Amino acid sequence: MRRKIVAGNWKMNKNVIDAQQLMIQLLSYKNNNATNCEVWIAPPSLYLMMAKDIYEKEEIGVFSQDMSEHESGAYTGEISADMLESIDANGSLIGHSERRQYHGETDSHCNRKIKLALDKGLIPVYCNGETLEQRKAGQHLEVVKTQTETALFTLSAEEIKRVVIAYEPVWAIGTGETATPEQAQEIHAHIRNIIAAKYGKEVADEVSILYGGSVKPDNAKEIFSQPDIDGGLIGGAALKLEDFSKIIEAFNEQ
C-alpha cells in the first residue's frame, strides 16, 4: 500500500507567532479528528525546530522546503541533509518549481539532493511539472518523462520506493487554475508507467504521487478520487486551518 498524504507547503509566509499558532491548531485538529491520510507541513526552515517540538509524537510530518545538494561547507544560506536529520525532520521538498524558476535549479541538482536526502533517511518530495508553454506545445508528457528520469533513475529500486513525487504543473501553481482531474490523472499514470518501465510495476505501485497546483476545498475531492493520485501538495490553501482541514477531509471521503 502506498502512502496517502496531504502536505502543506507554506512557502515564504507567516511570522513566528502566526506559524506557531497554525502549528498548534493543526495539532489539535489532528488529535481530535481521524484522518485517512498522513498530514505533513513544509514551513520556512526557520520554524522547523519549533514544528518538531510541537509535533513531538510525530503527529504531523515536518519537511523543509529545500535542502542543499552539498554535504557541508561554505554554502552561505543553505541547509544540509545532515542538519535536517539532526533535528529529526522527516524530509524535504526538492525541485519545487519556484526553486527552479528563481534559483536556477535543474533536475541534475534534484538528483544529487534526492540521493543525499535518502542517504540520511529523509523523505525527498520530488516536485516536477511542465510550464504553460510546454503544455500548449503538447510537450508535457515528454517534459515530465525527462524530468523524472534525470532526477530519479540513478536510484535503486529500494531507494525510489522511498521517494514521494509531487506533480505540480507550473501553470496551475498559485494561479487559481487547476489541472482537471483527468489531466492530472493522465500525468500521474504516465509517471507511474515511466517508473514501471525501469523498475517494474510492483515498485512503481509503491511510489506515492501527489498533485499540487491550486488544490482547494472545493476541488480536492474530485482530484483525490483519481486512481493514481495519492494526495496533494497544497500551497495557498494550507495557510489556514479552515481550508487545509477541509482538504484533509476531502481525502476521508474517498
Ligand SMILES: O=C(CO)COP(=O)(O)O
Ligand atoms: O506550489 C504549490 C505547492 O507546493 C501549489 O501552490 P498553490 O496551492 O498555492 O497553487
